[in-house]
Amino acid sequence: MNIILLGPPGAGKGTQAQRLVERHGMRQLSTGDMLRAAVKAGTPVGLQAKAVMERGELVSDEIVSALIGEELDALKPGQGAIFDGYPRTAAQAESLDVILSDRGRALDHVIELAVDEDALVERITGRFTCGTCGKGYHDKFEQPRQVGVCDKCGGTEFKRRPDDNEETVRTRMAEYRAKTAPILPIYETRGIVARVNGMAEMDHVTAAIEKILEA
Secondary structure, eight states: OEEEEEOOTTSSHHHHHHHHHHHHOOEEEEHHHHHHHHHHHTOHHHHHHHHHHHTTOOOOHHHHHHHHHHHHHTSOTTOOEEEESOOOSHHHHHHHHHHHHHTTOOOOEEEEEEOOHHHHHHHHHTEEEETTTOOEEETTTBOOSBTTBOTTTOOOOEEOOTTOSHHHHHHHHHHIIIIIGGGHHHHHTTTOEEEEETTSOHHHHHHHHHHHHHO
């Protein structure tokens, strides 16, 4: 089974993708992670990407498509793929069709994690992590049991990501609506788009995704 997970940053795609990996043995294909891994490993596509990035240019659709192809070729027989962060444009959606078809695969589901922008801002701007072990917390939803002390390791230093601020989050949302959401009509015409309430509890989101896959 091959699926696309859509949703703005902070919608929970990473968490849900990891659960699909654990439950179904699928492979999460995140273009950012794949690019970094390919560059580090020095693969042919990675060397191309490295040269482009060193010039300060954006990695082309052709390079990203080649990278996706490499990753799909490395999958075990029958192993499904989760596309996270790709495709982002209509051109990439067309490329993905070709890449999958060339390998005897097809796209089964496009699942969008729908979010409320104001609630998402609250979710992201309130999160922080233990500076020692990395355990996540939130100003409103999950405070340490003892103020200032990590539940997991007892650390007392905490940190926040500098880009976890309202202005940045709303900019990301606007970029998502402008660049990624327009690919949805392409898949809606095929009848493979489903939407899940990304603001629900994580377990409820997981259950909703599982129901879609079972159908």
